[in-house]
Amino acid sequence: MVFKAYDIRGVYDKDLDENFAYSLGKCIGKKFENKKILVGNDVRIGSKKLLPYFIVGLKEYADVFYAGTISTPLMYFGTKGKYDLGVILTASHNPPEYTGFKMCDKEAIPLSPIEEIKPIFKKYDLTESVKEEIKNLNLDDFKVDIVNDYKKFFLKRCDISDKKIAVDFANGATTIAEKEILSELFDNAIFINDYPDGSFPAHQPDTLKMECLKDIIKAVKENNCDLGLIFDGDGDRLGIVDENGNVLRGDILTAIMAEKILKEKPKAKIVYDLRCSKIVPEIIEKFGGIPIKSRVGHYFIKKLMHEIDAEFAGELSNHFYFKEIGYFESPLLALNYILKAMDEENKTLSELNKEFNKYPHSGEINFRVKDQKYIMEKIKEHFKDCKLEELDGISIYCKNFWFNLRPSNTEPLLRLNLEAGAEEIMLEKVNEIKNLIEKLDKSLEL
Numbered sequence: 001m002v003f004k005a006y007d008i009r010g011v012y013d014k015d016l017d018e019n020f021a022y023s024l025g026k027c028i029g030k031k032f033e034n035k036k037i038l039v040g041n042d043v044r045i046g047s048k049k050l051l052p053y054f055i056v057g058l059k060e061y062a063d064v065f066y067a068g069t070i071s072t073p074l075m076y077f078g079t080k081g082k083y084d085l086g087v088i089l090t091a092s093h094n095p096p097e098y099t100g101f102k103m104c105d106k107e108a109i110p111l112s113p114i115e116e117i118k119p120i121f122k123k124y125d126l127t128e129s130v131k132e133e134i135k136n137l138n139l140d141d142f143k144v145d146i147v148n149d150y151k152k153f154f155l156k157r158c159d160i161s162d163k164k165i166a167v168d169f170a171n172g173a174t175t176i177a178e179k180e181i182l183s184e185l186f187d188n189a190i191f192i193n194d195y196p197d198g199s200f201p202a203h204q205p206d207t208l209k210m211e212c213l214k215d216i217i218k219a220v221k222e223n224n225c226d227l228g229l230i231f232d233g234d235g236d237r238l239g240i241v242d243e244n245g246n247v248l249r250g251d252i253l254t255a256i257m258a259e260k261i262l263k264e265k266p267k268a269k270i271v272y273d274l275r276c277s278k279i280v281p282e283i284i285e286k287f288g289g290i291p292i293k294s295r296v297g298h299y300f301i302k303k304l305m306h307e308i309d310a311e312f313a314g315e316l317s318n319h320f321y322f323k324e325i326g327y328f329e330s331p332l333l334a335l336n337y338i339l340k341a342m343d344e345e346n347k348t349l350s351e352l353n354k355e356f357n358k359y360p361h362s363g364e365i366n367f368r369v370k371d372q373k374y375i376m377e378k379i380k381e382h383f384k385d386c387k388l389e390e391l392d393g394i395s396i397y398c399k400n401f402w403f404n405l406r407p408s409n410t411e412p413l414l415r416l417n418l419e420a421g422a423e424e425i426m427l428e429k430v431n432e433i434k435n436l437i438e439k440l441d442k443s444l445e446l
Contacts, residue, residue: 009100012046019049025057035084046099047089071235078146169202238331242349251276254314271313295392
């Protein structure tokens with residue numbers, strides 16, 4: 001199934017091929033007939049292969065404008081208030097063989113592929129005349145510049161910094177506009193994996209996997225940097241490591257930024273996903289803000305931010321959203337707030353991490369299981385004396401620990417995040433739940 005909760009995604013030439021791209025373009029074109037549609041693509045080989053087929057299908061009914069190779073935040077920025085729909089061909093942080101489509105409306109609110117695209121999708125034949133049209137397609141005929149305004153916004157909004165930074169662009173979409181912006185904001189920057197290459201030769205473009213962070217950790221340590229950054233493949237996630245090469249979790253970064261934002265915007269509503277450490281709502285309340293818990297995923301968080309007029313949102317997965325830019329992800333604004341925290345507090349990033357990282361947290365642990373629903377029900381029974389919340393999966397709050405267990409939207413996985421008041425309790429409870437899940441899963445074989 002390529003229609004996911006947040007996007008359309010699959011392996012190029014297996015799940016998503018040229019015929020699918022043409023058909024999808026035609027279906028979306030019909031839905032947005034005579035409307036203005038902005039299209040961009042990431043650096044992936046599959047994205048570039050599918051692009052002309054998608055555009056030819058789209059332009060049969062809609063007015064198409066092509067932005068070129070861009071990041072997802074740049075697509076949101078370019079679409080908001082100017083186009084009726086924005087589409088980027090991307091597969092985010094997935095391995096190179098993947099490709100896909102993300103879409104948003106003129107307010108940069110994501111479209112739900114399952115609810116809004118799948119019901120109208122149908123396959124169309126690639127006739128010889130269509131193939132000939134694709135062969136003769138000149139993308140320059142549809143080209144528009146959305147980069148200039150994007151650069152102007154950030155160069156005016158973000159502070160020039162004398163910090164020494166290392167940046168791993170992961171050979172992704174941020175090697176273009178975002179690289180140019182960072183080059184002007186930092187005199188003392190080391191760039192690695194900073195040319196576009198859809199085969200991702202250095203590593204998978206993921207900001208969370210430790211094997212993908214080796215390059216940036218090494219660059220920070222070898223060059224005595226104040227901090228290191230890593231973007232994912234389409235540039236909507238930002239990973240950060242401190243001057244010692246230690247990774248800061250997304251919820252800790254959320255807490256650091258929330259404090260700075262609340263000093264500027266007292267009483268602001270701030271959204272955080274339910275996997276985040278309890279330090280996040282504690283900090284929000286301490287500085288006079290209103291913490292709002294959300295289910296996981298950019299689709300849900302952006303809709304919620306619009307509904308309640310939230311100032312900021314952060315996720316454990318390194319997505320950071322800002323009202324001031326349009327309620328969507330902005331790694332560059334996130335970086336600006338982190339640097340501001342370091343400067344105003346006169347602290348290193350490791351000192352800030354220590355200050356905010358109060359509660360031992362497991363991070364996200366995945367379990368491949370046969371029956372997600374059955375196991376979650378049994379886990380609920382096992383912890384029946386604790387407080388239960390079912391906003392996204394199950395969240396269980398006990399005396400000295402809490403955890404969230406939720407099903408993956410795309411794979412037969414259960415995802416566990418657990419936090420406790422002490423390291424030994426966290427390790428003990430993770431082990432207890434791990435053993436319980438494995439025992440329940442094994443019982444299904446009998």
